[in-house]
Amino acid sequence: MPMSPLVAGAATALLATLVSGCSTPPAAAAEEKKPEPVAVKAVAAEAATLRRTTTQPATVHAYYTADIYAKVSGYVREVPVDIGDHVKQGDVLAVIDVPEIKKQLLVADARVARSEAQVKRAESGKRLAEANLASARAGVVGAESRIASADALLQAGQAEFTRTQSLVEQRSVQQRLLDEARQRLDSGKADVESAKALVTMAQSQVAVAEASVAAAQSEIEAAKADTQVAEAQRGELQVMLEFAELQAPFDGVVTHRGVAPGDLVRAVTEARGVGSPHFIVTQLDKVRVRTMVPEAEASLVDVGDAVSIALSSARLPAVEGKVTRTSGSLDPSTRTLTVEVELPNPDGKLLPGMYGEATIVLFEKPDAVSLPASAIRFRTTGESYVYALDNASEVSIQDVTLGYDSGTTIEIASPLAAGQKVIDAHLKRFRDGDVVRVLEN
Template sequence: MVGRGRPGARGGSSTMIRAGIVTSGSSALVALLVMGAGCSGPDAPVNAAESGEAAGEVTTVPVIRPERATLRRTTTQPATVHPDHQAEIHARVSGYLALLEADIGDRVEAGQVLGVVDVPELTKGRQRREAMIARLEADERRAAAEIDLAGADVEATEAMRDQELAEIATARAALDAQRAEFNRVQGLVSEGAVTGQLLDEARERLESAEATLASAEAAAASASANVDVSLARLAASQASLETAKAETEVARKELEELDAMIAFATLRAPFPGVVTRRHVDPGDLVREGQGAGPEGPLFVVAKLDTVRVRVALPEDDAPGTDVGDPAVVIFRSLPGRSFEGRVDRIARGLDTSTRTMLVEVDLPNPGLSLLPGMYGEATITLEQAEGLVLPAGAVRYDEEGRSFVYVVDETDAIRVVNVGTGLDDGSRIEITSGLDGSERVVAPTIDRLQEGQRVRVEEAG
């Protein structure tokens, strides 16, 4: 907006009025006065005595009235369409492409097969793992049978030990009986009641009972040792079973890992979308990791039912942009159509190379008419206000930057009214204070007027 001088400042018009009384022969003086008037500038003071009113002239001024409207400050910037999501499908296994199930432009669902890579070595490896698991499961069963056998052996040896312990008790009782008998017969022999032969016989029976007890004790010790051996065998069998189970579990995990690799041989769409690129044909050799090089990914799937319109905002517009700001996008390739949305994401930082901030606007795209890569223009409303507005040129500014307008009162006299201003869209400006909307405001076509100056009113078209 152009700054304007304060009312009452002396201007070139007063000099021209004084120049009107110079005689016609003084043309040189008149020219000097006119030149002086031109040099006075638009901010020179004008008083009532020197105005057109004092000379009997009344200035005609066009007037307008403030109107209520909504002002918007917008920015229009280049915009580019991008998919809502995009995935590059790369190979995780090596082999020849056996089946091609999708081509560019095809709509696919999540999990839909795009192609199948033939991986016979992985298939054979899976069969080998299955055979290994079967063998390890057989080892588990054998170990379990050995545990049962060892358990039965423990029971048998414990029974044998218990029997030998019972034999010890019997032999000890018999020994006690024979010792008592020997003592009795020995007493009778010493009394001469019986012959010595009976004493010899009693001694033999005593010695036999002692030998029987010793034998029973030895047998019991052997039986106890056998129990310890059986228990050790049982523990070893149990350990063998745990080892077999662990080896089987390892083999099963290896099979699961192999199954995962085999699953990678089937290329699937990660989400619903459209196949936008294909860089593989049936019979092509597909290598693990293919897609990282210049040949590109095997497939590209893009989610296009919603697209992201990316806009780079200049640094001056970046601070005033917020999530939710209205946006309208147009494309030269779609004449006559506009797409309304809102700012959905803000980068919250400037690109240091371009001094721009990236914002994104999501647009529904049910008919897939918006294609990735399309170029257009996005108009984003950065700020808006509703209230009294005037043409921007109707508001003047004094040397200190204070804003004012010329108002024509009911007596057709000029009043200088200080006003507060708000949003300026470049052609209109918001009036926040000083006017109520009923005033007749001088239009922008008149530059300088005097407080109290009488004017002729002409309603502006």
């Protein structure tokens, strides 16, 4: 049965449509959209002074504090100062009556005078002994001259005897003349022996006189030693009398008074113990601020390090200073290093006992390149790296060497340059060549 013209036209149109659909390119039908770049936040490496600090509790202490005690016992006669008074070194804080020491001092003066008189008497005895010695020596000289004279007479008698003996043998003179010459010779010999005895006696007198001089010198030395002892005892009493005045050891402020006029005070002794001080004097024109640095940072503290001290008192601003000294060793019980900062205190606003915090600059490194800690990545092997970005926001993985970590920023020791942008914290892991979209801050 032949098709109707209407059906034939519809079939023709359908066939043309099918043929037309089969001729469309497959690539155009399956075209896919490219993925959007991942959005990231970027941070730039900054070059700035890197500063490591430690902040620890700190307390203000007086530069010096002296507890004043009595060295002598007695009743307090006068107290010219009170708490809060400013005193100079040597100012009298209290006067103690010590009448017994004054009496002992009078006795000591008398002993010194007696000893000095004994010295003078011994010196007079020495002068007398020296005069006797001179006389004895003169006697020796006289005796020796008599020996010379006796020797001369003896020689003359010997010559006369020899001549007379020769004449007698020649029968020129009588025997009687020889006997007389012999008697004169014997007399001369006796005179010589007598003169020698006189010399010996005079020498003995010299020895006795020398011994007397030595004894007199010993008496002088003994008397002088007694005088020195008496003077030392008197000096000790004078010192004890000076202790009757309690004096300020340095310029400062009286921060404690423990006695009043009429009080009986006892001398401090090892047996009795110290007890409560009569006065406390505190030097406040400069103060010490002490803080304790933990063991982990103790080795980084040096004398001269800058310190900022913030006290709890709201009306006092932060005070700047430098580390003056350290203890040089750790406290075995706390494992901390004691650090002291000396501060001037001309107006007396810094009071001992004030509490606050001391921030010590342990080191400063100028022009150090750093990044936020969140921008640093770590491999499982421990190496650190960053995702560096170029001007086209293309990623490149760059290994870095880290330096000081402040907790929020980390120093990049190498090789990152200041101004280099890197990807901040992100969960995605990027690869070299990835392109990202940097979000505006």
